[in-house]
Each structure stands twice: as C-alpha cells, then as structure tokens.
Amino acid sequence: MIAYSTLIFPANKKGIVPLNNRVRKNVFGLVPCIHGARLLESARTAGKNTQELLDFSVNLNPLGPPKLRSILSAACTNINNYPDNRYRGFKKAAADYLNVTSENIVPGNGSSELIRLFAETVIEPDDLVIIPAPTFAEYEFQCLLLGARIEKVDYDDILNINIDNCKAVFLCNPNNPTGLLLNRKEVLLLAEKCASAEVFLFVDEAFIELADPRESIADIAACNDFVVVLRSLTKTFAVPGLRIGFVVASPVLAELMNNIRLHWNMNSIAAAVGEELLKDNQDYIKRSLGLLKKEREWLTSKLSSIRGFKPYPSDTNFILIDLKEFGLSSADLTARMLRNGIIIRDCASFDLENHIRVAVRKRNENRAMVAAFLKVIKEWGSELAEKEIGLALDRGVAARSRIDCEYYPCHFAGQDCTFCFCPFYPCENTRTGGELIHRSTGGTVWSCAGCNLIHQGHIAENVLKELMNGKKIKEVWKRVMEPVL
Structure with missing residues (x-):
C-alpha cells in the first residue's frame, strides 16, 4: 500500500491548482439555472417536514400520475439488466402517440438533457442563438456552455425576429413563466421562416398537453430538418422523479442526435413507465384539461380580487402574477408564504422584478394557498x-x-x-x-x-x-x- 504522504500533489504559488488554464473558458462564469422543485431545501429553510408543505412552485398535472403500481413492479424485476439503448418500445409508443415514426424519436432523461443534446448537435462556438424573454433558462445556459452568442428578444416579438446570420431560435410554447400559448398557425409561420433560411427552430412543448395539444407542430418537426419539438412526460403525467422526455425531429437529425446521446440515458424503469403512459391515456388527458380549465378560472378570479395582484392570462397549468402594485416584494412574499407552508416561485430568476408564479392545483389546495395569501x-x-x-x-x-x-x-x-x-x-x-x-x-x-x-x-x-x-x-x-x- 502506498503511503499517503507520497500522494501529495504540488500546488501553485497561491495554493490553488490553475484550472483556468486547463478548463474550457466558457465554463467559467456560468451559474446553474434556478428552478422550482426544491421541496427538501424549502422544508429545511422553513423548519418543516415535506408533508407539511404545498409546493406551488412546480407545474405538474394536478390529477397526479395515472395508476402505475403494476408497471413499476414489473419494471423493477429487470433492474439487474442494462436498458436496451435502442429504446424500441419507448420510441414506438412516443411515435404512435404523436402519429409520427420511431425514426423521428430521440429519448431522453427529461427536458434539460434533451436541450443540451440539441445544443451539442448543432451549436458551435460563436454561433448566434435567438431566445425570447422571459422564458425557460436552460436554453441560454446550454447554448452558452457550447460557446454561443445569445440575442434576447421580447417574447411578444418572436414572430417578427430578424434571423440573419442566426444558427438557432428557441421557442417555449406554452411559454414558461407567462403561460401564453401561441396557436399552430403562428408557430408554423415562424417555422417556415426559419427552415427557408436553414435556421434551426427548437420548440419546447413541455406544457402543450396541459394547454391545447391541437396546437402542436410535432408533425412538422417529423419531416423538416430544421424544426425540432421537445415533449415532456414530467408535466403531463406528473412523474418528475422519473425524468422522461423525448425529441421529435426529422429522421436525419434524429439519427445524429441518437448517435451522440449518452448510452443508456434513460433508465429501464423510466423507459417502461414512459412506454405505458404513452400507450392509452387519452381519457386521462381529457379529464386533466377539464380540471385545469375549471381550476385555472377559479384561481385567477380569486387572485385578481387580492389588491395589488395582477394575474396574467394563462393557457396552461400555472399563473404568472405581477406584484408591482403590491406592497411586499416577491422575495418577501415568497419567504412569508413558505413560513405558512406554501412554496411559490419567485420569478426574479426570469429577470422579472416583483413577479411570482403559482401552479394550478386541486380546489382544496388552491383554497389553502389563497387563504395563506x-x-x-x-x-x-x-x-x-x-x-x-x-x-x-x-x-x-x-x-x-x-x-x-x-x-x-x-x-x-x-x-x-x-x-x-x-x-x-x-x-x-x-x-x-x-x-x-x-x-x-x-x-x-x-x-x-x-x-x-x-x-x-x-x-x-x-x-x-x-x-x-x-x-x-x-x-x-x-x-x-x-x-x-
């Protein structure tokens, strides 16, 4: 056995290994994105158990996941084997769900991994990427990691952007955090504009099943090399712990992405559950949309009646609230709500001053949040x-x-x-x-x-x-x- 004293590494003059000379330059200065879904951290801050908290910072289907006990039990019997990296069953289920082909599907460990995979596939240093604001922060983070230059535009102007010398455009539809859903015709105009200029359009449809699935352009992505659609099972089926998502792309682009994605990037349990969820759950989606419409209207009405609260119109399962005319700052209100057992999302990380975002949940939970306010x-x-x-x-x-x-x-x-x-x-x-x-x-x-x-x-x-x-x-x-x- 080698003595520990012989394994001491020499340090530089300042006592620090000079990583800045050995690590990619664009890694320095990057700060991880801030997300919701910080239940354990919030519980620790509030001095409460997780069961004592209601988390309105995460935007999941309020119905909760469909019944999965049998498929989970069956999947667990196979954990002594590696997943099949081809993911044939999952790809077919995803393809059938959207009426495309298995060759169009790229499986992934949730949305964040697939956003990075897309960036790794198409983004090179100094490429120009257009991102609307405010929106999901992972687009900017993953592109900066690959060395891109970012141009931000107002989300309301995304359909009129100048795409000259641009490599890719990102669009979140419905948008997070505003909840706005652009209709299919509008998105198709942007897709045609991008494709004709050979600019990639990446459309994140993570929330579209909980808004209006008819507005999806997944069918266009399946046959156009420059249109990519991201779908997430996390939000739709309320299974964030399993991390399941997929990309829809043309067969050529999908093959490239599948070639470079990490081997076994989706674990066998997630693949089995995802395949089952995508097979036959139209009744579940229909009930979800009915519940969301009813609860979103009720909650928006209640929030609107609180002096200083200005809820944005929303098409999906969360509501953005402007607090600029409210006496408390978003940070102060978020902290006070946590002390009362309610987690809400401070939208400062979206560069929105004095805004919060809250999920739409079941009636008794929505009542509890309003009472806490x-x-x-x-x-x-x-x-x-x-x-x-x-x-x-x-x-x-x-x-x-x-x-x-x-x-x-x-x-x-x-x-x-x-x-x-x-x-x-x-x-x-x-x-x-x-x-x-x-x-x-x-x-x-x-x-x-x-x-x-x-x-x-x-x-x-x-x-x-x-x-x-x-x-x-x-x-x-x-x-x-x-x-x-």
Whole structure:
C-alpha cells in the first residue's frame, strides 16, 4: 500500500491548482439555472417536514400520475439488466402517440438533457442563438456552455425576429413563466421562416398537453430538418422523479442526435413507465384539461380580487402574477408564504422584478394557498401598524398634513398625517366607520375606507402623547378612542 504522504500533489504559488488554464473558458462564469422543485431545501429553510408543505412552485398535472403500481413492479424485476439503448418500445409508443415514426424519436432523461443534446448537435462556438424573454433558462445556459452568442428578444416579438446570420431560435410554447400559448398557425409561420433560411427552430412543448395539444407542430418537426419539438412526460403525467422526455425531429437529425446521446440515458424503469403512459391515456388527458380549465378560472378570479395582484392570462397549468402594485416584494412574499407552508416561485430568476408564479392545483389546495395569501397580508398589516407607532414615537411631534406625499390626501384635505398607517389596525370596531368585508376569495378583511379618526389632528396628537408616555396600544384605545366613539 502506498503511503499517503507520497500522494501529495504540488500546488501553485497561491495554493490553488490553475484550472483556468486547463478548463474550457466558457465554463467559467456560468451559474446553474434556478428552478422550482426544491421541496427538501424549502422544508429545511422553513423548519418543516415535506408533508407539511404545498409546493406551488412546480407545474405538474394536478390529477397526479395515472395508476402505475403494476408497471413499476414489473419494471423493477429487470433492474439487474442494462436498458436496451435502442429504446424500441419507448420510441414506438412516443411515435404512435404523436402519429409520427420511431425514426423521428430521440429519448431522453427529461427536458434539460434533451436541450443540451440539441445544443451539442448543432451549436458551435460563436454561433448566434435567438431566445425570447422571459422564458425557460436552460436554453441560454446550454447554448452558452457550447460557446454561443445569445440575442434576447421580447417574447411578444418572436414572430417578427430578424434571423440573419442566426444558427438557432428557441421557442417555449406554452411559454414558461407567462403561460401564453401561441396557436399552430403562428408557430408554423415562424417555422417556415426559419427552415427557408436553414435556421434551426427548437420548440419546447413541455406544457402543450396541459394547454391545447391541437396546437402542436410535432408533425412538422417529423419531416423538416430544421424544426425540432421537445415533449415532456414530467408535466403531463406528473412523474418528475422519473425524468422522461423525448425529441421529435426529422429522421436525419434524429439519427445524429441518437448517435451522440449518452448510452443508456434513460433508465429501464423510466423507459417502461414512459412506454405505458404513452400507450392509452387519452381519457386521462381529457379529464386533466377539464380540471385545469375549471381550476385555472377559479384561481385567477380569486387572485385578481387580492389588491395589488395582477394575474396574467394563462393557457396552461400555472399563473404568472405581477406584484408591482403590491406592497411586499416577491422575495418577501415568497419567504412569508413558505413560513405558512406554501412554496411559490419567485420569478426574479426570469429577470422579472416583483413577479411570482403559482401552479394550478386541486380546489382544496388552491383554497389553502389563497387563504395563506390573505393571512400573510393581515400579518403584514399588523406589522405596519406597529412600525408606524415606532416612527411616530421617533418623530415625537404631530406631522400634520404631508402634502408632498403621493397619496395625499388619502382621506380628506387638511388631514393629520402623524400616522400614515393606523396603529390600531385592525380594530374591527364598526363604530369607527370601518367594516369587515367578506372577500370573494374566501375569508374576511378589515377595511378602514370609511374611518378617518386617526387623521383628525386632536385625536392623532392625543394618541401620540399617550404612546410617548409609555401606554400600551390597548390602553391608548380606551383613553383616546373610546370617548370619541
């Protein structure tokens, strides 16, 4: 046995092996994509068990996977053998599912591997690649890894892009994170434009089965060398742990991709389950689409009624929400929701400031998320009230009217602005003119729209004096507010 001391490797002068001279230059500076599906990490952060959390950051079929116990049991009996790298059964099932041929199918270990495989097949250093924004981050990451130059365009302009000197265009349809589905005619126009210029068009249809499968262009990819379609079983059949996907390409391009993909890139259990899922599940897809339409409409309505929430119209199983007019940042709201047992997706990684994305799930789970949003809002309101007391005590004098405030006058001209936010919120005392509102989203919220007491000068001054004398908020209410009421 060789003594350990003889195996010490020499270091450079700084004590670091100079990898930057030995590793591909475009590897440095690349940062892994941020995805949802971080259940264990979220549970650890929240100090909860995974069973205590509802994960709305992942966009899966809310029906859950079809019954798979028998096929899983059968597949497990074969784990002592390598998979058949030809994947004939899986390829035939995928081909039959989309009415193409087995020669059109490239099997893969989920979408991310297949995006990289496509890039490895067609992208060379300094190639120009067009990617719409916002969209799935793996397209950019995998192309940068191969040395491409990236040109980003607004997703709304993707059909009108200039493809001169371009090697490939990526399109996510329906788009992640916006949920927008372009119709087949629109995508075909882009496909014709790209193909005529010998530019590759890579269309990611991972969510199309949960939107409208009729808008797919998989049939065109099967017979055009410059059109490639990606399909994922992960989202459609809610089996993310198995990692199953495939590409549809022309026989020539599919053969090239199959030649260079990793051997045995799909494990035998995933191949067997994928083959079974693709054989006969049209009733499952039909029920899924019905459930999604019903729940998406219900959830969009509830989210729209929350002040400051602006949900984007969605065609699939998730909803993007603009929070720019909401008081909390997307990061703060995400953290607060996690403390309440709900995981949502902060869309900062999509370069969308103050946006979140939530999955559409079953009704009881959607209700739980909406209730958590309302609870967070109420807790945040109480925190603002406490903060306002602190600010008023720090100032120590009545502020009177703040005419330079963008919201002045929020109640009446000449109002006292010592307390921007009522320190008694939510008092839930109807004698003030406030009222308890029953929201269409479920639950109640206290509205102060009809109360202006705290903005009356003598009341604000008396409240401030009592607080500065060390009185607790409940005692201040009794000494100042009760006599007025």
